[in-house]
Amino acid sequence: MTDLTGKVAVVTDSARGIGSATAVGGAIP
Structure with missing residues (x-):
């Protein structure tokens, strides 16, 4: 997932x- x-x-x-998208999206734009 990178x-x-x-x-x-x-x-x-x-x-x-x-x-979940917010957490991931926050780290990976």
Whole structure:
């Protein structure tokens, strides 16, 4: 969860608005 998987997961979760995305997105823009 850092390069490919991380970015993809962040983008997908961000679109849904999941709290997990906020934590990950905060660390990895």
